[in-house]
Amino acid sequence: MTERVFTFVKPRHSQLYKGIFKHLDYHGKRIVTRVVPKAPRRLVEEHYAEHLGKRHYETTVNGIADRIIVIGLYEGNVDNFRNLIGYGDPSKANPGTVRNRFSKDSYERAALEGREVWNVIHCSDSVPAAEREISIWREFLKI
Numbered sequence: 349m350t351e352r353v354f355t356f357v358k359p360r361h362s363q364l365y366k367g368i369f370k371h372l373d374y375h376g377k378r379i380v381t382r383v384v385p386k387a388p389r390r391l392v393e394e395h396y397a398e399h400l401g402k403r404h405y406e407t408t409v410n411g412i413a414d415r416i417i418v419i420g421l422y423e424g425n426v427d428n429f430r431n432l433i434g435y436g437d438p439s440k441a442n443p444g445t446v447r448n449r450f451s452k453d454s455y456e457r458a459a460l461e462g463r464e465v466w467n468v469i470h471c472s473d474s475v476p477a478a479e480r481e482i483s484i485w486r487e488f489l490k491i
Contacts (some may be wrong), residue, residue: 353422353429354472354481356384359415361450361468368446368469369420375432376424382488389413394484395470404464411464419488426472433471 353376357365362383369378392413399405422429434445439454441447450468458465472478482489 350423351426351475352379352478352482353424353426354470354478354485355420355422355429355433356470356485357418357420358466358468358470359387359412359417360466362416362418364450364468365418365420368450369418371446371449372420372422372429372432375428376422378420378422380419380421380489380491382419382490384417384419384488386414387412387417391484395481403459407458407462407464419485421482421489421491426475426478429471430473433469436467437465438467 355372357368361368365381365383369381372378389409392409396405396408399408432445434441434447436447437455438447438451439456446469447467451466453466455465472481
């Protein structure tokens with residue numbers, strides 16, 4: 349069975365989504381691309397609910413809610429996509445990964461500035477997480 353991988357390009361990098369998705373398109377079949385001009389806060393909060401209470405929850409939600417995101421839903425292997433996207437801290441992501449190529453930010457800098465890390469893109473970390481995220485964002489996916 350083919351796995352589905354849920355991704356979205358975050359607001360600060362949304363204008364780069366075509367280049368980011370082109371990088372990923374070599375490794376999976378993109379089945380949906382949707383521009384969400386104003387990501388509903390309730391969906392962003394639900395999406396990141398597992399991080400509620402962690403120090404980065406509020407800055408992450410506030411950095412995404414009510415801003416543009418671009419969803420890319422793929423058929424492919426979740427682990428392969430995670431490797432292509434790279435470690436969450438762009439300053440520590442491997443060369444050639446999406447986060448290394450498209451961002452020079454770091455967790456340390458973001459914490460000092462009291463904001464979310466500008467790490468370009470969200471990607472499901474497992475098949476169950478992808479299915480959960482697809483369910484959360486289904487009104488925009490129309491699949």
